[in-house]
Amino acid sequence: MLRKSFSFVVAGTMLFLLAVFIAAAASQAQAESAGQLQYWVTIQEGLASVRAQQGDFKEGPA
Known part of the structure; x- marks a missing residue:
């Protein structure tokens, strides 16, 4: 009986x-995918910033 309960304890511990x-x-x-998402958001923000700067530069006085 003790051996049977011991095997249940071992099986339960393993599970x-x-x-x-x-x-x-x-x-x-989940943490890695969140990190990758933050990485892509940062890249998109950087691209938007560059586009805005280029747009401002093109719209400036000639």
Whole structure:
């Protein structure tokens, strides 16, 4: 009986660790995608700034 309950404890612990590992991997993937999103937003803001500067330059007095 003790051996059977011990195997349940081991199996439960392994499942718990697997769930923690999956949650950590998902959290890491979410953080990386958020970082990539911020990277692309920064690039788009930079391009918009350059376009605005070029537009202002073209619209200036000749």
